[in-house]
Amino acid sequence: MGQASRWIRGLVLVAACVAGNAKAAQPVDQIPVEVGATDIGGTVSSAKGPEAGVWVIAETSDLKTRYAKIVVTDQLGRYLIPALPKARYSVWVRGYGLADSPKTSALPGQVVPLTAVVAPNAASAALVYPAAYWYAMMRIPPEAELNQVQGGRNGYVMWMKNMGCVGCHQLGELSTRTIPASLGKFNTSQEAWTRRIQSGQAGADMLGIAMGVLKGVPIRYLADWTDRIAAGQLPTVPPQRPSGIERNVVTTVRDWSDPKAYLHDLSGTDRNHPTVNGYGRLYGTPELSTDNFPILDPVANLATTFKAPVRDADTPTTHDNPVVAASPYWGEERIWDSKAFAHNPRLDYRGRVWFTARIRGPNNPDFCKKGSPHASAKLFPSDQSERQLAVYEPKTGKYTFVDTCFGTHHLQFADDANHTLWTSGGREMVGWLDTKKFDETGDAALAQHWAPLVLDTNANGKLDPWVEPGKASDPARDTRLDVGLYAVMPNPADGSVWGSVAFRYPGALVRFDPRTMLAEIYNVPLPGYGVRGADIDRNGVVWVSLGSGHLGSFDRRKCKGPLNGPKATGDHCPEGWSFYRLPGPGFENLPQESVESSYYTWVDQFNTLGLGTNVPVATGNLMDGLHAWVHGKFVTLRVAYPLGFYAKGLEGRIDDAKAGWKGRGIWVTSGDRTPWHREGGKGSKPLVVQFQVRPDPLAR
8 A cells, every 4th residue: 555545544544533433422313324335324204204113115126136125213213224235226114104105216325315105094004004903803702602612712712823824824914804806706705705715725724724623613703804894994003113122123125936935944054053154045945835945145135946856756745735726816726836845944063954854755664663673663663754854065966865754844953962953743752863973874764763752650760661642641650642843942951852732722842851761741821822833042941932922931940849740741830931922912802912923933042133142032923023022021023015024934143243233133034825915916925034133223
């Protein structure tokens, strides 16, 4: 560097220091918006003055995938959208009490004042309310109508929310609170709803829940709900705009995959070492819909796919799932066609991606079955498994089949020397793979283990012959549970493994100790019910999404009585449970319970979001986002655009620990089975979203 260049650079540094000191001396509400070369910033005002707590959205299609970044205005209506890739953006304002503003064209580096549009009436304002506020208008049947439904009113609510209807997509966004004209003409709304739930390849499942599990009761209430909305009834107004930490959230939205696919989950780092694969690619699982697995390069803003193979040519395909009745969106077309049927991915410490994926038909190899010398088969032989394991090496493209005797659904790595991979989804069992041994030997049979879930009924601390499920209990023998695990959670505090028991009322948590091979079960007590997805913190506390509209936590250390023995059958530790009502309104005639339907809870064990260590984050499936439990209150991270975002899989990653808030964040898939229900309609692709939290709404 020449002398003149150094002199100019010195003047710039001095000026920057002076400006920085002046800024520090000013009150926060007087600091101007400083817009850098990669930022767009300015102020938002309407006829009523500055608009605080509204969303400013910048969107572009100039990159290799659609890209949008969303921020919230501060108390003076100022905004700063930071770190934008070079492109031309459409920028506009959305918020409670507003109609969407006209879109303004802008480039990074520009100061762009925006004019917000006050909603002309309550109906216009309600268009951007979360689905929860519309769904809360649904009436819940009285107990007298629900005497044939397991769990009565609570069981009904559980299945209408996170176990059934809202377990697959939102109810309450525009597409579901109205009847599409393309469905056909019907004499009554009840006829329309009876026909609607038969649509497409999921029709048999929807019909089974509504007419089988819930005995046909929902049809009248769904029809009444949409009739009242069609007549002009509106939901209650959200209590406030984003405030506090919620104004510091930066949301980045990208497209990936295909308009006919839906995404279940993603992974981009090692759960136990979240700096692995910093700034690297993310990998998704499209479950039932396709074998083209999506990949996102967030630096290049490039969305690609790789096609996952199967081992056996006769592996079943979801294309065989029939269309019960024509879809109002896709007609008679079978849009799902997947053999791999992948559900969850997880990166390991080497950057490889492990999948719960089908590689063959349901019949297990002989080493799994009765008569096999395999230690696990001697204990609990297994004839079939629906889904197995596979591992993908991004650098080489190699995809390795791992045949398992246990079915797989979710998977998590333990923080241990063998990098043990634990899975849920087995039939009345838990399964695991010693990945270190598999890497050393390439022998899946040698590296895998599985075990039934058995209570220590005789309290002697060892696994003994057990009483089979449904048989009379025997205090001298152990008792095998007839449950399967949904979520799976290795406990970093003591080496145990926990699982959630879903799809039954009221639901439960199970603890399995791989040293003793014994299990414990803890049923959720009222006011909680409807256990679904769950995770564990570094202290061994389990956090769980509940259909009752709560985030639940269970701390085994609080239990006062014996944890095993003849009385330890599930209801023996209510004192271990705590409940936190999720944000959102209650149903019209059930106001005390939040209508919010959380599909899954994930715990930020390593402060990847910047809100603290061990912060539980529940998916907000009727609120277009997530709910983080921070210092005794919920912080809602909402995707304000496109409306209808439905979180499923989430994961935190630290790209650069030295980069402050910009070097960390959590990644989330839009996991609804119907991306065409979302704002944008048919043709909308699944989304991958990154949430980051900066120190203030104007931080660059």
